[in-house]
Amino acid sequence: MQELVDAAGPTLRVVSTISVGHEHIDLKVTAERNIQVGYTPDILTDAVADSAVMLALMASRRAGQSYSFVKDNQWPSFHWTPFAFCGPQLSTTSFSPTRTVGFLGFGRIAHAVVKRVAAFGITHCIYTPRPGAADQSVRDTQLRDAHGLVSVTPVDLPTLARESDVLFVLAPGGSATRHIINAEFLRQMRATSVLVNNGRGSIVDSAALARALAEGWIWGAGLDVVDEEPQVGPEHPLVREPRCVVLPHIGSAASETRAEMATLTARNVLAGVMGEPLPVAIQ
């Protein structure tokens, strides 16, 4: 960042990222130079929440394995059996009425996921706030009442690991959250649990997760972000894991959302160039 700002010289007035995450921008450097910084929160909340639910379903119901099975032309010689390709069900049913959905980080996107999983009959959500997050008890009550949930409960990390049937990682990156999901955490999860990461790759220790999947500590994982991204090729241990679905960081890649993000990014830049306050600035 320092190098970029130095290369741009003293006329640089604004930096505008087309993302909600901004750990790639050194805010200390921009503040020192009075450079305004814009970003695109809110707009992408629904698109990312959609993709988080998609990953939860894909990982639970073994979509990666099933899809490869068809592409590898194995279906024609397959003899159907009742439990082939089975995986845990996300929705609650009369014969399986309890399901706990957990969140690491409980901001805007997590709330949008709560709204979605409520439609799957989920009545019990737990969360561990990201380090440094404000008290959320008022918002918890509103959320619970709005979506007919029985409970939205803050818990400590070991409880989050032990009790989540599906765990959505939706926290920002940076040193405060680095490798919070490590071997110790994963060992406490249930063998039928699914981990979804739409937050930042750095939050999950990839080697520990690959081991957890290979040794059956958890059921599956759906990842839109990976610690080593974009250096994630076919030999990456998580790509090689049959119970892991890896997507190339496309959480907000819904056409309508990206168009809106691009427009806001341009408006931020134009305001900065004109010396005006940005429509949406990082404070």
Ligand SMILES: O=C(O)C(=O)CO
């Ligand atoms: O905008 C961001 O920071 C994202 O990673 C969305 O997926």
